[in-house]
Amino acid sequence: GRAMAAWSRGLRxxxxxxxxxxxxxxxxxxxxxxxxxxxxxRRIKASGLKLRFCTNETQATREKLVKKLQGLGFDISVAEVxxxxxxxxRILKERGLRPHLLVHNDLVPEFAELDKTNPNCVVIxxxxxxxxxxxxxxxxxxxxxxxxxxxxxxxxxxxxxETDGLKLDVGAYMKALEYACDVEAEVVGKPAKPFFESALAxxxxxxxxxxxxGDDIVNDVGGAQQCGMRAVQVRTGKYR
Amino acid sequence: GRAMAAWSRGLRxxxxxxxxxxxxxxxxxxxxxxxxxxxxxRRIKASGLKLRFCTNETQATREKLVKKLQGLGFDISVAEVxxxxxxxxRILKERGLRPHLLVHNDLVPEFAELDKTNPNCVVIxxxxxxxxxxxxxxxxxxxxxxxxxxxxxxxxxxxxxETDGLKLDVGAYMKALEYACDVEAEVVGKPAKPFFESALAxxxxxxxxxxxxGDDIVNDVGGAQQCGMRAVQVRTGKYR
Numbered sequence: 001g002r003a004m005a006a007w008s009r010g011l012r013x014x015x016x017x018x019x020x021x022x023x024x025x026x027x028x029x030x031x032x033x034x035x036x037x038x039x040x041x042r043r044i045k046a047s048g049l050k051l052r053f054c055t056n057e058t059q060a061t062r063e064k065l066v067k068k069l070q071g072l073g074f075d076i077s078v079a080e081v082x083x084x085x086x087x088x089x090r091i092l093k094e095r096g097l098r099p100h101l102l103v104h105n106d107l108v109p110e111f112a113e114l115d116k117t118n119p120n121c122v123v124i125x126x127x128x129x130x131x132x133x134x135x136x137x138x139x140x141x142x143x144x145x146x147x148x149x150x151x152x153x154x155x156x157x158x159x160x161x162e163t164d165g166l167k168l169d170v171g172a173y174m175k176a177l178e179y180a181c182d183v184e185a186e187v188v189g190k191p192a193k194p195f196f197e198s199a200l201a202x203x204x205x206x207x208x209x210x211x212x213x214g215d216d217i218v219n220d221v222g223g224a225q226q227c228g229m230r231a232v233q234v235r236t237g238k239y240r
Numbered sequence: 241g242r243a244m245a246a247w248s249r250g251l252r253x254x255x256x257x258x259x260x261x262x263x264x265x266x267x268x269x270x271x272x273x274x275x276x277x278x279x280x281x282r283r284i285k286a287s288g289l290k291l292r293f294c295t296n297e298t299q300a301t302r303e304k305l306v307k308k309l310q311g312l313g314f315d316i317s318v319a320e321v322x323x324x325x326x327x328x329x330r331i332l333k334e335r336g337l338r339p340h341l342l343v344h345n346d347l348v349p350e351f352a353e354l355d356k357t358n359p360n361c362v363v364i365x366x367x368x369x370x371x372x373x374x375x376x377x378x379x380x381x382x383x384x385x386x387x388x389x390x391x392x393x394x395x396x397x398x399x400x401x402e403t404d405g406l407k408l409d410v411g412a413y414m415k416a417l418e419y420a421c422d423v424e425a426e427v428v429g430k431p432a433k434p435f436f437e438s439a440l441a442x443x444x445x446x447x448x449x450x451x452x453x454g455d456d457i458v459n460d461v462g463g464a465q466q467c468g469m470r471a472v473q474v475r476t477g478k479y480r
Contacts, residue, residue: 133371175419176412180398
């Protein structure tokens with residue numbers, strides 16, 4: 001319609017969320033595609049718009065995530081994905097930080113190059129089954145033992161939907177450690193502005209000519225709008 | 241000295257914290273007494289001052305806690321202890337609330353009388369080993385499924401010291417659920433004012449004539465002062 005045409009005027013690039021937009025994760029096959037989403041990716045690419053996948057996924061390396069999505073029928077490559085772990089790695093290197101990791105086992109390879117002896121920061125991601133009582137206490141003890149605790153969080157999501165139900169996301173555990181240590185985490189990933197800016201730069205499209213499509217009102221829509229992008233909330237995934 | 245004499249003028253009652261003041265919990269024997277504390281309890285009682293134990297302990301029923309402390313050499317009885325679980329029970333009954341419990345196994349008997357079918361609130365205590373990924377997700381799902389989530393937290397402590405090191409306390413997990421569900425927990429226990437007022441009433445001493453002795457600057461000292469009591473922070477327990 002006319003409103004849609006006006007809204008999409010000057011649009012040159014699309015940032016697309018993955019979890020809850022392309023598929024719901026979890027279950028034996030690793031997840032279930034959301035109806036029509038593989039076709040939507042193909043249509044965006046065929047239209048000549050630039051496309052980049054912008055995810056807070058931290059349960060797997062980009063390689064593993066992309067392989068899974070390809071298996072589910074998506075046209076996607078590693079080079080098209082912006083994710084928190086590689087962004088965090090760059091920051092850790094720049095600042096000479098040695099992380100204690102509280103992350104998913106499958107994410108650990110992303111931090112392979114970094115020195116992890118005598119840690120001077122804690123990196124928390126969506127550790128899922130690794131969010132044990134023992135592991136949370138251990139991360140807390142590392143933090144509280146620092147003169148000035150440094151906590152880096154891969155995203156600040158509240159919860160997400162898997163095929164077997166809703167799960168607490170990294171943001172909840174980040175808040176637990178923030179409160180216990182009286183610190184504020186540095187968030188890498190959506191909705192942090194530098195994360196969107198990096199995705200836009202990689203796509204080569206300015207914020208004013210790009211749209212973010214996601215299912216999270218804070219991380220996707222709010223974060224993108226604060227960068228000057230347009231944003232669309234799709235009513236899939238965890239939308240209730 | 242003279243300052244001490246002036247400070248203690250008109251003092252008729254003492255509220256005494258347990259964890260970190262009488263003993264450090266944990267280990268095979270259930271804990272280690274803090275040097276001089278059993279003698280201090282005896283001297284307070286011999287002095288004619290009224291004494292009440294005011295604890296945020298939620299890892300055991302009062303019966304079990306008192307038995308343990310008696311075994312460690314303390315002069316203490318169940319009737320002398322103010323603790324969050326019985327206070328929470330009264331509130332749940334008054335408001336017709338049916339709790340989903342995320343608490344320590346040993347605390348469950350305190351809630352024996354309450355209907356727990358089709359829960360309309362979540363009660364969180366220091367669940368320790370029961371703070372599993374699965375249990376936290378389950379408590380979250382119960383909360384997020386309510387039209388207006390009701391979260392009742394037995395204390396809001398950040399962390400405490402056990403014989404084998406520092407542990408995250410209930411407040412950290414409370415914050416995780418608060419953030420995930422965008423709700424504010426109702427705190428039962430220190431530093432909540434009604435909790436101190438109930439301990440004072442049970443002791444029969446007005447706030448102006450009572451002192452709170454504890455190791456936590458927020459829960460013990462801050463909470464007591466807000467009720468008009470005097471307060472002393474002892475540098476034992478988790479004090480760093």
